[in-house]
Amino acid sequence: MSNIESSLDDGVFEIVLNRPERLNALVPELMTELSDAVAAAAGPEVKAVVLTGSGRGFSTGGDLRAPRPPLEPASRRLRQLYHPAVIELVRLQKPVVAAVNGPVMGAGLSIAAAADIRVASTAAVFAGGFVDVGLAADTGTTFLLSRSMTYADAFHFLSLGQRVDAHEARRIGLVNEVVEPDELLPRAREIARSWAARPGVGIPSVKALLQAVTHNDLEQQLELEARIADVAANHPERARARAAKVEAIRKPGPDA
Incomplete structure (x- = not known):
């Protein structure tokens, strides 16, 4: 089974993180496939992108149960396995809406934050997760959150290891819209189709x-x-x- 599923429909390219049995926790193979999917989204036939997770979650970040890749120090793992996909998402010259369907934390939060806007289901839960395991924020989290949150809100959220629901995430700037679970993908696709229908550049x-x-x-x-x-x-x-x-x-x- 592929770690990433993608499809194209009338100019809208959909990317789905596809490890539902692990709440789409991140492994090297998924990050590589995500980079490939984002590269495919750069094609001229794509006008907009929807990014979401399969099953009950968006992504709970790095999979702590998976074998650790033989890359040391930690900075090397980040540079080789995590940074490329985030950079490609941010630099993609197509609008991206993340449909956050459930728990999202750690590097998974970075992937969601790399989208241009985020629509969250009321079932979504947001957390940094880094300080809880003795780590600093990584994978671009500090840069990406600062695009939509104030310094004080971002520091409060990350440094206290907060877990916030979708409505609190909306209040502090993490998400743009909150909808019921059965409305999430329809709303994200509606936004993407609206972008795709706009003429020119x-x-x-x-x-x-x-x-x-x-x-x-x-x-x-x-x-x-x-x-x-x-x-x-x-x-x-x-x-x-x-x-x-x-x-x-x-x-x-x-x-x-």
């Missing part, structure tokens, strides 16, 4: 611009917006969308 451009804010000053950001404006304006889908909009405005209504 508007959605990936918004992603690139917001990511650039972390290292640009105002003048640099204005210049980047101006350069991307030229790319967007000259995209063939933008031209077709504009023409259709103009035609709709010109078309007389039923009372004309």
Whole structure:
């Protein structure tokens, strides 16, 4: 059985972490397959991505029961096995929605946080998990959480080893929406289809611009917006969308 399942439907690429018997705990093979799936999502036929877990959980982080790979020190394991997938998810120039269906912690939380937005089921539970086993946060957790949470909320959450439900996660910025379990995948797919239906490069451009804010000053950001404006304006889908909009405005209504 594959550790990752993926499918493409009308521009929406779905990636499923697939170790349900272990609540999708992470092993090296899964991380490698996840990197491969994210690489496939970069193809031109993909417009948006849904990322979720199979069974009752999203991912409980590294599988403590699995044999430890012969990579020492810990930094080497992180660099070779965990970092590539997270980097590829963040750099993917397609919008990604994580559908968090159950427990998510440790490096699994990092994977969810690497998505652009998160929709959580009311069955979801969020935890850092690192300090409970004497570890510092890793796999990009501190960077990724800081994109959506304040410093104080992120420190409070990670340093106290908190476990929070979906509604508290929404309050502190970990997730964007909370829905009932049977509404989770339909809602995530609805968001992805909405992204996929947008013409041109508007959605990936918004992603690139917001990511650039972390290292640009105002003048640099204005210049980047101006350069991307030229790319967007000259995209063939933008031209077709504009023409259709103009035609709709010109078309007389039923009372004309």
